[in-house]
Every structure is written in C-alpha cells, then in structure tokens.
Amino acid sequence: MKFTLSWLREHLDTDASLETITDKLTGIGLELEGIENPGAALAPFRIGYIIEAVQHPNADRLRACTVDAGEGPVSVVCGAPNARTGLKVVFAPVGATIPANGMVLKAGEIRGVASNGMLCSARELGLGEDHDGIIELPEDAPVGARFVDYKGLDEPVIEIAVTPNRGDALSVRGVARDLAAAGIGVLKTWEPEAVPSKGSSAVNWKIEGTEACRWVLGRTVRGVKNGPSPAWLQDRLRAIGLRPISVLVDITNFFTIDLGRPLHVFDVAKLRGDTLTIRSGHGESFLALNGKEVTVTPDDCVIADAESVVSLAGIVGGEETGCTETTTDVFIECAWFDPVAIALSGRRHQVASDARARFERGIDAALMPAALEAATQMVIALCGGEASETVSAGAEPDWRRTAKLRFDRLQNFAGADIARDEAEGILRRLGFGLASSDEDSITVHVPSWRNDIAGKGALEPARVLTPDVLERVSAGVAVIEPEVDLLEEVLRIWGIDRVEPVSLPPLSAVPGATLTPRQGRALTVKRLLASRGLSEAVTFSFADHKVAELFGDAPESLRLVNPIASDLDQLRATPLITLALAAQRNAARGFGDHGLFEVGPAFHDGVRGGQQVVAAGMRLGETPRNWLEPARGVTALDAKADVWAALTALGLPLEALSVTTDAPGYYHPGRSGVVRQGPKVVLARFGALHPTLIRALDLPQHAVAFEIFLDAIPEPKRRKKAAPELSAFQPVRRDFAFVAASDVAAESVLKAARGSVRELIAGVSLFDVYEGEKMEPGRKSLGVEVVFQPKDRSLTDAEIEEASAKVIAAVTKATGATLR
Incomplete structure (x- = not known):
C-alpha cells in the first residue's frame, strides 16, 4: 500500500514529522516497507x-x-x-x-x-x-x-505492508484512522454531500442466480467530457506507481486508494440493453482491460449486458465497454462482492488487480452510498454532466455485530497494565461504538469497515472451502474469539513495545524429555532407513488427484478448492503417491536404481484428526553390485526386510506379529503383505507395486514399497529392566524340513513351532523354501531351524528327541505339514 504524505494529511489533521508518522505506523502493525522521494x-x-x-x-x-x-x-x-x-x-x-x-x-x-x-x-x-x-x-x-x-513534487511516498486481515488499511483513510487512534493527529470528518438527481438512470441492475453479490448501486452521469486528468490527480496517482489513463478511469483508481472502495465505469453507449445483470458465468469469453482474453466459468461472478459478459465482477472490466475520449454518458458501478468468491475467481484466472486485493479482504459495506455520491461529485466536477437517480439491486449485507472485552484480560492475558478509560478510548477512536458496559467488561458495536473483527452476528461469506470447514469455523469468522480481536486492537494502539517482558516460569527443576514418544519413533525410523541405503525425501502433502486415483480412491473430502497449483489439488492418502512421482522424475533422468523414504502425513478424511504419520519407502531397479553377490532386481522381500528392521528398532517382538495377504490394490496381489498385531491393528504394508501402476507412472520394472504406520505402534511399557538371563549351557540347534501345501504360509509353521515347547525354545527361523521337480505338485518344502536353550542343565539325547517330537506334532496339527 503506497500513499504520499500530503494525501495522508487530507484525512489526518497533524503536524507530526515524517519520522514520527512512519515509526508509529510500524508500532501499530502497519509495518513500514520504505520511503521514496521522487523529488x-x-x-x-x-x-x-x-x-x-x-x-x-x-x-x-x-x-x-x-x-x-x-x-x-x-x-x-x-x-x-x-x-x-x-x-x-x-x-x-x-x-x-x-x-x-x-x-x-x-x-x-x-x-x-x-x-x-x-x-x-x-x-x-x-x-x-x-x-x-x-x-x-x-x-x-x-x-x-x-x-x-x-x-510540489518534493514529498515522500510511504509504503506499508498490510496483513491479509486488514482490508481497511488498504486505504488512505483507513491508515489515517489508525494513526489518529494512536495519537498522531485527528481524523478529519468526511461526509460527501448528496448530488441532486435529474431523471432516471439509463441502466438498471439485476442480480440473478448468484450469492457472490448481495448489494449493488449505480447511477448514470450524462453529458460528461472524458480526457486527461487534471495535473493534481495525475501527479497523485503517478507518485504511487499508477499510470494515469483518463479522468473517468483515474477517478475510480483514486477512490480505490483513497477510501478502499473499488468502483467501475461503463460507457453507456456501448452497453446492449438497459439492464446489467450480475450472475454466474456460462463459459463466455471477453477481452479484459488488461489486454487478456478471459473465459468465465459457472463458478465465476460476472456482469453481463443483454448480449454478453462485460466484466469479471470485482476483478477486471471489459475492454469493449470501457470509457474512452468519445464517452459522453457513463454508468458508475458500486457493489459488494463476496470475498471468497472474488479470491477464487482471481486465483482461477490468474488476474491480480487493486480491486481484487480489496474485495477478497472484505470492504466496508456501509460506505457504498457515500462513496457513490463522492465519486459522482468528482465526475461532475472534472468532467461536467448531470447525474441520474441511484439504482440498486439486492440489499445491504447485515454486517452489524457486537464483541465483548473483559478488562482483567488486558493484564492476565496480554500482560499490559491498561486502565479501563484508556482501553475504552482506544476502541472509541478506532470506531467501535458502546453497546453496553458493566463493572468488569464492555460490549461494543464493531464498525462496518473492520471485517476481521469477529462477533455475534458476523457477516458470513457466501462460499466456503468444504462442508467440514463450514462446520468447524462457521464460514471463516464465527468461531474466532472476538475478545482476542479486541485485545489485539487495544494492545497495538497502546503499544505492544510497552508490554513488559516476563520470563516463563520453570516447569520443574528437572527438565522433561525433549522428544515425545511419537517424535522419537519418527527419528528412530529415519536413522534406520537411512542406514539401510534409502535416501530421505521431503515432498508436498498433496498431489494431482488423477495420480492419487492410481493409489485407490481420491475422495472429494480430500480435494483442495484453492490449490497452489492445478496439479497439487488432492491431499495424499499415502506418502507413496508423492514418493512415486519423485522416483519417476529420478528414473526419467537416468537414476533408475535407487531407494527413497519419507516420514510424513497421510490423510484419510478432511476433518481434524483425519491424518496419521506414515514412514513410507520405495526401492526401484536393481540392488547394488558388489563382490559378495551379483546385482538382481529388488523383490517384495527387500521391502519386508526394511519393515522388519524398522519394527525391530522400535522394540516390537516380531514373533508376536502376523502377515496377511490383503494389501491394497496398488500392490501386486501375489507379492505383498500386511503386518498385523492381532487381528485388527495394522502396523505396516509392503510388497511389489502393481504392474498397472508401474506402467502408468513409467517406473522401472522392479519397484517395491512399504508403509509403516507409526501412530499404530504401541507405546513401550515402562517397567524396570530385569537382569538378562544368560544360560551357562550350550544351546542345541535342530533343522526340520516340513512338507506342506503350497498355500500354507511359512509364518504359520514358525508360529506353531515357536509355541510347542515355550520354556525351552529360544528361537525359530526359516532358512529354506523349495518348490520344484522333486516335490509333488501343490506341495513345498520349508526348512526351519529351532534353537533349544537349556537353563539349568544340559539336555540329554532323549530330552532333545522328545522336544523335537513336540515341535513336529505342533506343526502338523496347526498346518497339516509333515516331516520330510
């Protein structure tokens, strides 16, 4: 936001120096960006x-x-x-x-x-x-x-940074109001006189089928003479970086900056019909004043005459109906547009304008009649002519609302010792009117220009991002605590720099843990996966919804209405989506043999708590070549090994886990698994990626992946560590070869063997799987090693044989496998 010092003084009666003014601007939250002096x-x-x-x-x-x-x-x-x-x-x-x-x-x-x-x-x-x-x-x-x-060119131009919530500060008068409230001068009275109406308007308004515009005013001025603006107006606009165009256009730009009130002027002779309709777009195209062709959509609010669209409402007008030196009759538009609708349309069409910047932050709905009178006065003063009656459509939005401030909160929440009278005076100077008060609090009427102050009866935008956002934030304003807004107003004008700094009290003499268990799990897994040769990636939490559909359902609840890019419009259901895209880019650049991992969020719905932390990884191509073994394509077992290593590092006993074959559809149905703890708790998934997915993303032929759900990992039990039981006796290892049906899971055989002689068995592992010509069709051989660890004496041959028989019996009973 730029303005000259003399322009500011047209609204602010002050003799303060430039340095005093600019220091106070920063102090009240309108941060000084710079001072230029064209002179x-x-x-x-x-x-x-x-x-x-x-x-x-x-x-x-x-x-x-x-x-x-x-x-x-x-x-x-x-x-x-x-x-x-x-x-x-x-x-x-x-x-x-x-x-x-x-x-x-x-x-x-x-x-x-x-x-x-x-x-x-x-x-x-x-x-x-x-x-x-x-x-x-x-x-x-x-x-x-x-x-x-x-x-008169030797005057400074002040530029300030305006936060997105302060739409009222995108005007010279809004800045002057804040400075006056902070004690820098007195805000001058501004109340334009009504311009006498002569005759009916040549153009009328109609609002049809859209909630993006609730109120619009307008009036015709006949007999105007358009041309170059007077020197004072050109100098003022040029000083803040605006190019003078013509007196009619320059007047609208003047009020956009002066009052924060965007206006638009139509050449009446170029309009078809006697009615301008504010409605949704129907796919029409028009040439905008910025020289670009704009094709509107049903989601856009437009202004149309009897034949075509003449303006993208609140953002940019059309070249065809713009005012030129031949204009003699002009129609002035003054409207209230929904902030969310304007923001979405501006983003959709990539059009930035001073009008859009103000409408999408919320404008002063109550200012419209006075602003139209002021603009009409200036048009007649600089261009001549006579004004018609004012025409309108819709009704003034109900912006009226109240907010309450408890005075003790200034001390116990804000840490500022501000007297009641001083706090009331600050709110009054900012335009807040007294509604009621008692010994402990005050209730005020929020002024029409402060759309960022929430309260009872707050004006709600017509459109919100998603239904759940509507439920949680009541259209963006209603759940915000209005008292906090009032505290902020009092503090920034009183002086945040005057709040005495106080150290936070120590929580305890002995500091607690630096990391939560959840953070600790994430760091542990990161170190483990990096040590296994995977490179950590940090990707966006959203992707193209078309790519997301390759990994299952891409629900509308996870769709972004205002994405930062058109191909980043879907919250990811798994980090594998964005990891696969990163792997695709690496492969396209000649790096096909590599591994990636990421620890990040995955989303399953759009409500609070609808996400979980997932450690996801992907291996592609071939394993590294070395002198120990030749290179080979990665397999699902490589992904399983990553999962097993991570779960072991997190302290989970692997013998308590089971693997099922119901992995999601983006995994290969015969080369994947789901790691469970009990029948319901899913800890991880792993496997080869589905061939259809590999072809769709142009990934290397060998591609495997895994997902570890860190939030599902149980918290370790806090208990005293007992001394390890180290037996002084030699362990006994016995190998068993079981013949089982091909559909029998090796995990079932190991589980049965492990439970056969619990007090004696120290470990069970699979060392061989054979299916071939020496086996019957539909059968396979599983080589299992069992470690017997005596604790109080050496085992005799008879005891070893007895234990072995129990292992064979348990496996046969559980799986139907027989000793080979």
Whole structure:
C-alpha cells in the first residue's frame, strides 16, 4: 500500500514529522516497507527562460538556445520542435542525472556549438510519456527556482505492508484512522454531500442466480467530457506507481486508494440493453482491460449486458465497454462482492488487480452510498454532466455485530497494565461504538469497515472451502474469539513495545524429555532407513488427484478448492503417491536404481484428526553390485526386510506379529503383505507395486514399497529392566524340513513351532523354501531351524528327541505339514 504524505494529511489533521508518522505506523502493525522521494532525483533541475532560440548553423533539426536558469546565460543545443524564444522550460545543468535513462550530463559541443545543459521533456523526467517536445511552463514560473518545489513534487511516498486481515488499511483513510487512534493527529470528518438527481438512470441492475453479490448501486452521469486528468490527480496517482489513463478511469483508481472502495465505469453507449445483470458465468469469453482474453466459468461472478459478459465482477472490466475520449454518458458501478468468491475467481484466472486485493479482504459495506455520491461529485466536477437517480439491486449485507472485552484480560492475558478509560478510548477512536458496559467488561458495536473483527452476528461469506470447514469455523469468522480481536486492537494502539517482558516460569527443576514418544519413533525410523541405503525425501502433502486415483480412491473430502497449483489439488492418502512421482522424475533422468523414504502425513478424511504419520519407502531397479553377490532386481522381500528392521528398532517382538495377504490394490496381489498385531491393528504394508501402476507412472520394472504406520505402534511399557538371563549351557540347534501345501504360509509353521515347547525354545527361523521337480505338485518344502536353550542343565539325547517330537506334532496339527 503506497500513499504520499500530503494525501495522508487530507484525512489526518497533524503536524507530526515524517519520522514520527512512519515509526508509529510500524508500532501499530502497519509495518513500514520504505520511503521514496521522487523529488530527490529532480532536485538539480531548475526553471529556465529561453532568452534566444535560433536555428543551429550546422543542423536542420537542432536549435541553438541561450537559457537563463538563475545563474546567467547558458548555451544549450536542443532538438525539440517547440524550443522557442521567450519560453519557460525545465533546465538540467551539467552534472545532473536524467531519471529516464540515468545519463549524467556533461559539457560539450554539438556540431560546433557549445551545449552546457539540457532542456527536458516529461518522459525524460519520468513524469509522463510525452516526448514530442520539451515541457512548457506558464509565464509566471519563477526563473531559477527548483522545479520540484514549483510543481510540489518534493514529498515522500510511504509504503506499508498490510496483513491479509486488514482490508481497511488498504486505504488512505483507513491508515489515517489508525494513526489518529494512536495519537498522531485527528481524523478529519468526511461526509460527501448528496448530488441532486435529474431523471432516471439509463441502466438498471439485476442480480440473478448468484450469492457472490448481495448489494449493488449505480447511477448514470450524462453529458460528461472524458480526457486527461487534471495535473493534481495525475501527479497523485503517478507518485504511487499508477499510470494515469483518463479522468473517468483515474477517478475510480483514486477512490480505490483513497477510501478502499473499488468502483467501475461503463460507457453507456456501448452497453446492449438497459439492464446489467450480475450472475454466474456460462463459459463466455471477453477481452479484459488488461489486454487478456478471459473465459468465465459457472463458478465465476460476472456482469453481463443483454448480449454478453462485460466484466469479471470485482476483478477486471471489459475492454469493449470501457470509457474512452468519445464517452459522453457513463454508468458508475458500486457493489459488494463476496470475498471468497472474488479470491477464487482471481486465483482461477490468474488476474491480480487493486480491486481484487480489496474485495477478497472484505470492504466496508456501509460506505457504498457515500462513496457513490463522492465519486459522482468528482465526475461532475472534472468532467461536467448531470447525474441520474441511484439504482440498486439486492440489499445491504447485515454486517452489524457486537464483541465483548473483559478488562482483567488486558493484564492476565496480554500482560499490559491498561486502565479501563484508556482501553475504552482506544476502541472509541478506532470506531467501535458502546453497546453496553458493566463493572468488569464492555460490549461494543464493531464498525462496518473492520471485517476481521469477529462477533455475534458476523457477516458470513457466501462460499466456503468444504462442508467440514463450514462446520468447524462457521464460514471463516464465527468461531474466532472476538475478545482476542479486541485485545489485539487495544494492545497495538497502546503499544505492544510497552508490554513488559516476563520470563516463563520453570516447569520443574528437572527438565522433561525433549522428544515425545511419537517424535522419537519418527527419528528412530529415519536413522534406520537411512542406514539401510534409502535416501530421505521431503515432498508436498498433496498431489494431482488423477495420480492419487492410481493409489485407490481420491475422495472429494480430500480435494483442495484453492490449490497452489492445478496439479497439487488432492491431499495424499499415502506418502507413496508423492514418493512415486519423485522416483519417476529420478528414473526419467537416468537414476533408475535407487531407494527413497519419507516420514510424513497421510490423510484419510478432511476433518481434524483425519491424518496419521506414515514412514513410507520405495526401492526401484536393481540392488547394488558388489563382490559378495551379483546385482538382481529388488523383490517384495527387500521391502519386508526394511519393515522388519524398522519394527525391530522400535522394540516390537516380531514373533508376536502376523502377515496377511490383503494389501491394497496398488500392490501386486501375489507379492505383498500386511503386518498385523492381532487381528485388527495394522502396523505396516509392503510388497511389489502393481504392474498397472508401474506402467502408468513409467517406473522401472522392479519397484517395491512399504508403509509403516507409526501412530499404530504401541507405546513401550515402562517397567524396570530385569537382569538378562544368560544360560551357562550350550544351546542345541535342530533343522526340520516340513512338507506342506503350497498355500500354507511359512509364518504359520514358525508360529506353531515357536509355541510347542515355550520354556525351552529360544528361537525359530526359516532358512529354506523349495518348490520344484522333486516335490509333488501343490506341495513345498520349508526348512526351519529351532534353537533349544537349556537353563539349568544340559539336555540329554532323549530330552532333545522328545522336544523335537513336540515341535513336529505342533506343526502338523496347526498346518497339516509333515516331516520330510
């Protein structure tokens, strides 16, 4: 937000210095971004008088001029066609820098004639686009005076940073109001007089089938003369970086900055029909004032005449109905548009404008009638003409609401010792009206321009992002605690820098754990997976919904209405989605053999608590070649090994886990598994990716993945560690080869063996699986090693044979397998 110091003083009666004003702006939350002084670059330029201008003796298009700039005659060669004797001009002496091109003037000769300076055009001074001739000043311009002083250009331009909630601060009057509340001067009264109406309006309003506009006003001004704006208006707009266009357009830009009230003007002669309709788009296209073609959608709010769309409402108008020098009748639009609708349309069409910046932050709904009167006054004053009656559609939005402040909260919550009278005075100066009060609190009416202050009866936007957001935040405003907003207002005006800093009290003499168990699990898994050769990736938590559909369902509840990019519109149901996209990019660049992992969120619905932390990993291509073993394609067992290693690092007893074959559809149905603790708790999934998914994402042929659900990992029991039981006796290892049906899981055989002689068995492991020509069809051989660990004496041969028989019997009973 930019404004000049003199513009600010039109709303603020103050004699405070520039430094005092800018320091206070930062103190009240309108942070100073910078101060520019356009006059500083023009300081060397003086008002000169051409004593004589004659034809250059050696050039047809040059004039040899004798110029007096207050320090005696100077010879200057000038190529401007309007350089003539007796003209008052802008003179640049030797050593001056020309703003337009940065050229530093030096004394010299041009075609044999001395030239010790330059006569300047508007473009060369950065004051406009006119370059047809040098600037012509009035006869009463004082020779030798500084040009910046004569034109009033030597004043600072202040730029502030405005937070998204402070739409009211995107206006000079809003800034002046805050400064006045902070004790920097007095806010001047502003109340425009009503412009007499003469006749009916040539254009009427109609709102049809949209909630994006609730109220719109307008009036026709007949007999106007459009053209360049007066110098004061051009200078004011140019100082803040806006290009003057024509007086009608410049008036709308003026009020956008001055009052924060965007307006638009239509050329009545270019409108088809006598009614402008505010409605949803129907896929029409129109050429916008920014020179770009805009194709509207049913989600956009537009303004249309009898034949076509003439404006993307609240964002940008159409070129076809814009005002030009031939405009004689103009229709002024003044509307209230829904902030969310404007924000979404602006993002959808990638159109940024000063109007959009204000509408999407919320404008002052109560200001509309007064702003229309003020704009009409200025149009008639600068363009002539006469105004019609005001026409409207819809009704004023019910913005009225109240908020309550308890005075003791200023001390026990904000830590500021502010007297009751002082707090009430700050709110009153900010525009809050007294509704009621008692000994401990005050209830105030929130002013119409403070859309960021919540309270009872708060104005709700017509559109919200999702139904669950509507339920949780009541359209973005209703669940915000209004008392906190009032505390913030009192504190920032009183001075946050005056709040005395106080150290937080120590919680205990002995500090607690730095990490929560959940954070500890995440770090443990990260270290473990990195040690196993996987590279950590950090990806977005959202992806293209079309890619998400490859990994199962992509519900609307996880769809983003306002994504940062069109291909990042879906919250991911698993980190494998974004890991697969990263792997795809790596493979496309020649890195097909690699492994990635990420510990991040996965989402299963759009409500609070609808996400979980998942450690996901992916291996692709072939294993690294080394002298121990040749390279081979990665398999589902590699992914299972990663899962088993991670669960072991987290302290889970692997013998208490089971593996089922009901992995999701993005895994290969015959090469995947689900790790469970009991029948219901799912700890992890692993397996080869489905061939269809591999082809769709153009991944290497060998691609496996895993997911570990860290939130499902049970908390370790806190108990005293007992001394380890270390037997002094030699363990006995026995190998068993069981013949079982092909569909018998090896895990079932191991589980049965482990439970056969619990007091004696120290470990059971699978060391071989054989299916081949020496086995019957539908049968396989499983090699199992069982470790018997005696604790009080050495085992006899008979005891070993008895234990082995119990192992065989238990496996046979549980799985039907027989000893080979």
